[in-house]
Amino acid sequence: MYQDPAFSRSNPHVAIPSATATSMPPSIAPLRVGLLGLGTVGLGTYTVLRRNADLIAMRTGQAIEVVAVAVRNTARAQALLAPEVTLLSDPFALVDLPEVDVVVEVLGGTTVAKDLVLRAIANGKHVVTANKALLAEHGNALFAAAQAQGVVLAYEGAVAVSIPIIKALREGLSANRIEWLAGIINGTSNFILSAMRTQGVSFAQALADAQAQGFAEADPTLDVEGGDAAHKLALLASNAFGTPLQFAQVHTQGITQLTGEDIDYAARLGYQVKLLGIAKRNEQGLELRVQPCLLPQDHLLAQVHGSMNAVMVKSDAAGLTMYYGAGAGSEQTASAVIADLVDLCRSARLPAPLRVPYLGIQASALKPLPVCNTGHAQSRFYVRFNIGAHTYSPTELLAQCHAAGLPKVELHSFSDKGEQLAVVLLTQALSPNALDAALAALRQVGAVRGAVHTLRLETLQ
């Protein structure tokens, strides 16, 4: 097997090259990095940059060196950093350091991080961030500021970390008109759903495990309520469809309302429940939604388990393409952050108009598209509810469904739960609004009791 001599991790007989002993031409000064944050992502970035310094330098023709780090807890960081790295407790002091060429923002949050990124840009520094919340909420203003200053603002680590999906959309698929994209883009919720389905672990335990492994956001409600996936979907959609960021219009639903019962029923029917982010172009504009959906067991996206992510893209020339990799993690995210630094080494000296545009098309050509009300977006649905034990026979229930506006439902369960029967249906394709109207009509005739659980069924072909 070919062994890259510069890569030593899997070969104990090859020494790890020192971070500084590169064979670069002395005329090219190193790219000097200021790192905001030394947590899961920051430490991963620092570690990989040092471990693979020679290899990266061979690829860029320029060394990349971390010269300064800012954190809150300097005592912890002190023990992790080489003595030559300047350690600061004031992140604003870092973005003002003249010796920093590029600021890597991996602090998280949308307030201090926004001020820091704006100040770095105002100081004429390039910025690399993995902070999708910051970009989804303030990206339009941040990209405008970066453009005005002629600096790079790069964010490959913000979406589906170890998958170079931003590069794929902006560069690899740049010849294509994209029809839709769909993905599993939150590692934590996929990890939770996988653990609940395959190991019978509780939701709370699975979330605690994801947090312990560093996958979850500082505020994990962003993961489980779908907000993190919505941030990423906004970034993907802008790159796919040439729009400014339209995060506020993403229809967002997480996995907290899902029950183990629905996951089990779905499995028995041959489906898996996955939290999907879907962006689709139609005649009215764009569909932008994050929600748990049923996917057929044999669908490629249904094979994505644990904290892994995958994105499927349907475009006119390339057809269907799919991208798979780790969705979270320390060195996995570092891989993307460093890829942005490598790109920066290659593009920093280019005139700004010759660089890859922030959202894939020239800023002057970005055009918002109307975002459709998902209440009208049709699909098949999984529906579960209870009815009284002696209210209707299966045939009578199907007749009531027909009368209520659900002419072609498949009745998959009609099981005894004591005083009640558990009913599971798969509907024909219809809009959520039409489904709600039909369920209201069924409730009126006593064919539905208590809560109704509905999930979209996606086939994504």
Ligand SMILES: NC(=O)C1=CN([C@@H]2O[C@H](COP(=O)(O)OP(=O)(O)OC[C@H]3O[C@@H](n4cnc5c(N)ncnc54)[C@H](OP(=O)(O)O)[C@@H]3O)[C@@H](O)[C@H]2O)C=CC1
């Ligand atoms: N974890 C992951 O797998 C991924 C995370 N991301 C994103 O990367 C970013 C960082 O995430 P992650 O590394 O997990 O977060 P962590 O909580 O692990 O690390 C955050 C780091 O930022 C520092 N920090 C936070 N606020 C301040 C502040 N006001 N001043 C100085 N330092 C500060 C913390 O310092 P201290 O240690 O002293 O508290 C810590 O070192 C987030 O935007 C996240 O969404 C993106 C992709 C994957």
Ligand SMILES: N[C@@H](CCO)C(=O)O
């Ligand atoms: N919390 C995020 C981290 C990666 O963006 C996730 O679980 O996907």
